[in-house]
Structures are given as structure tokens and as C-alpha cells.
Amino acid sequence: MSFLDLTEPWGKNLSNPFFADAQRSAADVELPGAVSHTQSPIVTGSSVLALKFNGGVMIAADNLASYGSLMRFYDEERLTKVGNNTVVGVGGDISDYQHIQHILDKLEIKEQYNNDGHALEPSHVHEYLARLFYYRRSKMDPLWNQAIVAGVDGPNKEPYIAFADLRGTTYTSEAIATGFAAHLGMPLLRKVTEDDKWKSLTKEQARAVIDDCMRVLFYRDAGSLNKFSVATITAEGIEFLTNQKVSSNWAFAEKQYGYGSQNV
Numbered sequence: 001m002s003f004l005d006l007t008e009p010w011g012k013n014l015s016n017p018f019f020a021d022a023q024r025s026a027a028d029v030e031l032p033g034a035v036s037h038t039q040s041p042i043v044t045g046s047s048v049l050a051l052k053f054n055g056g057v058m059i060a061a062d063n064l065a066s067y068g069s070l071m072r073f074y075d076e077e078r079l080t081k082v083g084n085n086t087v088v089g090v091g092g093d094i095s096d097y098q099h100i101q102h103i104l105d106k107l108e109i110k111e112q113y114n115n116d117g118h119a120l121e122p123s124h125v126h127e128y129l130a131r132l133f134y135y136r137r138s139k140m141d142p143l144w145n146q147a148i149v150a151g152v153d154g155p156n157k158e159p160y161i162a163f164a165d166l167r168g169t170t171y172t173s174e175a176i177a178t179g180f181a182a183h184l185g186m187p188l189l190r191k192v193t194e195d196d197k198w199k200s201l202t203k204e205q206a207r208a209v210i211d212d213c214m215r216v217l218f219y220r221d222a223g224s225l226n227k228f229s230v231a232t233i234t235a236e237g238i239e240f241l242t243n244q245k246v247s248s249n250w251a252f253a254e255k256q257y258g259y260g261s262q263n264v
Contacts, residue, residue, distance in 0.1 A: 041092060041093035041096075041144045042067065042068070042093070042095075043065050043066065043067050043072065043073070043093070043094045043095065044065065044066055044091075044092055044093055044094060045061070045062075045064065045065050045066075045076060045078045045090070045091050045092065045094060045097070045179075046062070046064070046066070046091055046178075046179035046180055046181075046221065046223045046224060047061065047062065047091065047177065047178060047179035047180050047181035047182075047185065047217055047221065047224060048060070048061040048078065048079075048089035048090065048091050048146070048148050048177065048178045048179065048181065049061075049148075049175075049176070049177040049178070049181045049185050049189065049210070049213055050089065050148050050150045050161050050175065050176055050177075051161070051174065051175040051189050051192070051193050051198065051201075051206060051209065051210070052159040052161060052174045052175070052193060052198040052201075053159070053198055053201040053202065053203055053205070053206035054198070054199055054200060054201055054202060054203075055159075055203065055234050055235070056152060056159055056203065056232060056233050056234035056235070057150040057151060057152065057159045057160065057161055057232075057233045058150075058203075058206045058207065058210055058230065058231070058232050058233075059079065059087050059089050059148060059150040059161075059230070059231050059233075060079075060089075060210045060213075060214060060228055060229065060230045060231070060244075061078040061079050061089045061090075061091070061228060061229060062078075062214070062217070062224055062225045062226075062227060062228040062229075063075055063076050063077065063078070063225060063227045063228060063229065063242075064076065064223065064224065064225035064227075065094050066223050069222075069223075071223070071225070073094075074225060074227065076094060077229060077242070078090055078091065078097065078229075079229050079231050079240070080100075080101055080104060081231070081238060081240065082104050082107075082108060082120060082125050083108060083111075083119050083120035083121070083125070083151075084119055084237065084238070085119075085121070085122065085151045085152050085153075085157070085233055085235075085237070085238065086120060086121070086122045086125050086149065086150070086151035086233070087149075087150050087151060087231040087233055087238060087240075088100075088104065088125065088129070088147055088148070088149050088150075089147070089148045089150070089178075090145050090146070090147045090148075091145065091146045091147075091178040091179045092143075092144045092145035092146055092166070093143075093144040093145060096143040096144050096145050097145055099143065100129070100132075100143060100145065100147070103132065104125070107120070107125075107128060108120060121151070121153050121154065122149050122150065122151030122152070122153045122160040122162070123153050123154075123160060123162070125149050125151075126149040126160075126162040126164060126170070129147055129149065129164045130164045130168065130170045133145075133147075133164050133165060133166055133167075133168050134168035136166075137166060137167055137168050142166040142167070143166055144166050145165065145166060146163070146164075146165040146166070146178040146179070147163070147164050147165070148161065148162070148163055148176050148177075148178060149161070149162045149163075149164070150231070150233060151233045152233055152234060152235055157234075157235040159198075160172070161173060161174070161175070161176050162176075163176050163178075165178075174193040174194065174196075174198050175189035175190060175193040175198075177189060177213075179221075179223075180217060180220075180221040180223070180224065181213060181217060181221075184213075184216050184217055184220055184221065185213035185216065185217060188209060188212055188213050188216070189209065189213065192205070192206075192209050203232065203234075207230070207232075210230060211246045214226075214228055214244075214246050215246045215247070215248060218246065218248060219248070226245050226246060226248060227243060227244070227245060228244050228245075229241065229242045229243075229244065230244055
């Protein structure tokens with residue numbers, strides 16, 4: 001007999017625990033065909049960040065997938081290439097992210113079947129994901145994710161970054177971040193992109209900013225990993241780099257109270 005069998009639906013002890021099944025209310029009986037939706041993600045990924053630069057877009061995400069607060073999986077790729085000039089970075093529930101990957105694969109295959117000379121653009125992918133997120137939210141069965149769509153859009157290959165999440169929220173910006181990067185990384189991203197500063201930002205400078213953000217996240221975010229992937233999207237195509245790391249220096253921690261062996 002489990003603990004749940006010894007309690008009423010509202011938490012009070014049963015008057016007769018030896019006949020718990022007979023006293024169970026109708027609300028506790030699972031109806032045939034009933035559907036339950038997961039509202040608590042189990043294995044999750046955190047930060048994704050992206051920014052525009054002169055001639056393209058750069059997007060990065062670490063390779064960590066956490067099981068609750070346990071850093072469990074160290075090789076989870078959370079950037080997905082869609083078409084020839086789009087990369088989607090996703091944080092949140094990993095199983096829902098894998099479902100989104102399957103949907104995007106089918107979308108890409110369907111687009112190729114048409115063979116009409118048109119290809120998926122970043123704005124198309126973002127609009128599709130936005131409708132998908134809102135549809136699942138309306139069914140009260142959301143995809144528990146935040147997605148950043150990055151690429152070069154239109155005939156002029158203009159840099160494009162857009163956001164969509166489980167609530168159906170969407171917007172575009174010069175720099176976007178999810179997870180803890182929305183708090184720790186956005187000040188660094190805004191510093192080099194706001195007021196059209198990104199138009200004079202070089203690819204090398206953009207990579208330096210990405211590295212600085214990933215370093216700050218590694219220092220300050222307990223759910224971050226010093227192993228990440230970076231995708232650079234320009235008119236020439238997509239450059240996808242994996243197993244990237246940034247330098248770190250933890251010598252300052254020896255002077256922090258509570259770190260290591262110290263005499264007080």
C-alpha cells in the first residue's frame with residue numbers, strides 16, 4: 001500500500017486505510033482514454049545566444065543537458081541546421097527539442113520535394129515554429145522550449161534573428177539569448193549590437209563576444225558547460241564549429257571565503 005492510498009484527494013488521512021480502494025473518490029479514478037500532458041521537463045538544456053554582425057549572424061549553445069540539477073549529458077547538440085542558410089538553437093526540454101528536429105526535417109524534405117527553385121528562409125522557419133508553439137500551447141500541451149532562429153534572409157541575404165517560445169511569444173532583435181544567458185550574456189551582446197553598432201562588427205569581433213559570453217556563463221551559471229558549438233551564417237553558407245572551449249582562470253577563487261582550505 002502506497003502513501004497515496006492512505007490519503008484522501010485533499011491530503012487528509014483515510015478513516016479506514018485497510019479499505020482504501022473502496023473509499024477512493026471518482027475523481028481519483030483514471031478514465032479510459034484520458035490523456036495527461038507532461039508539464040515538468042526532466043532533461044533540459046539552458047542557454048542559447050545569437051547576434052548579428054556585418055555580413056551575417058552567429059549563434060552558439062553549450063553541449064550540456066541536465067537531469068534536474070545533475071549535469072548528466074555532455075554531448076547534446078542543441079543547434080540544428082535547416083536549409084542552406086538557417087540554424088535553429090533550442091533550449092528547454094530535450095525530448096521536445098528532438099520532436100521539433102523531426103518536424104523541421106519533414107518540413108525540409110517536403111520543401112525539397114517541390115523542386116520549384118525556392119528554399120526555406122529563416123523568416124519562413126521562424127513563422128512555422130511560432131505557429132507550432134502557439135498551436136501546442138492552445139492545446140494545453142506546450143512544447144517546453146525556447147528557440148532562436150538565425151540566418152541570412154531574403155534575396156539580399158540580410159542578417160536575421162528571431163525568437164519563439166512555448167507561450168507563443170515571438171520577436172526579432174539584433175541580439176537574443178535564452179536561459180541564464182538572457183540575464184548574464186545580454187548586457188555583453190547589447191553593448192556591441194544596439195544602435196546599429198552590429199553593422200560595423202566584424203566576424204572576428206562577434207566571435208570574441210560569443211566567447212566572452214560563454215566564459216561568463218561557465219563562471220556564473222551552474223548549469224553551463226565549457227564545451228559548446230558555434231554556427232556562423234553568411235551569404236556564402238553555414239560554418240559549423242563543434243567542441244569549442246574558452247580559457248578560464250579560477251585562481252581568484254582561492255581568496256573567496258568558503259573555497260578550499262583556509263584559516264579563519
